[in-house]
Amino acid sequence: MTEQAGAAKRIAQCACGSLRAEVTGEPLRVIMCFCEQCQRRTGSVFGLSTYWMRQNATVSGPYTLYTRKGQSGKNVTFYFCPTCGSTVCWDLGKRPDELGIAGGAFFDPNFPAPTTSVWEQSRHDWVHIPASRRFPQSPPPPPPSG
């Protein structure tokens, strides 16, 4: 059996390796986020958020859920490892057909670079931004598709 180009498998996992999210295909979006919640969640100065079609993603291993309100007012539910505490992925109430996965959990220096940077109003000056789309807060809503 040969895998088609673009159907490569990627695995994100927590620090101890027990919670994993496996995805195929390419991410829908790769976003760097400087919001307070991402900084506090990751312990780093920005979060790297990657989004995938839910149907192409499989979450396995034990997890604990943490739900908070997102900027949209809808819930965001994070899956973190009960043993080591790493957040691996999350569900967005406003986009139930997608799964968010923490970019660093792939531990892949060749992972696609972010194209969008948000909440730059709380960005540390020394962070270099590769993204071409940049916003002081949330980006405006996407144009209707189709």
Ligand SMILES: [Zn+2]
């Ligand atoms: Zn773990």
Ligand SMILES: [Zn+2]
């Ligand atoms: Zn954020």
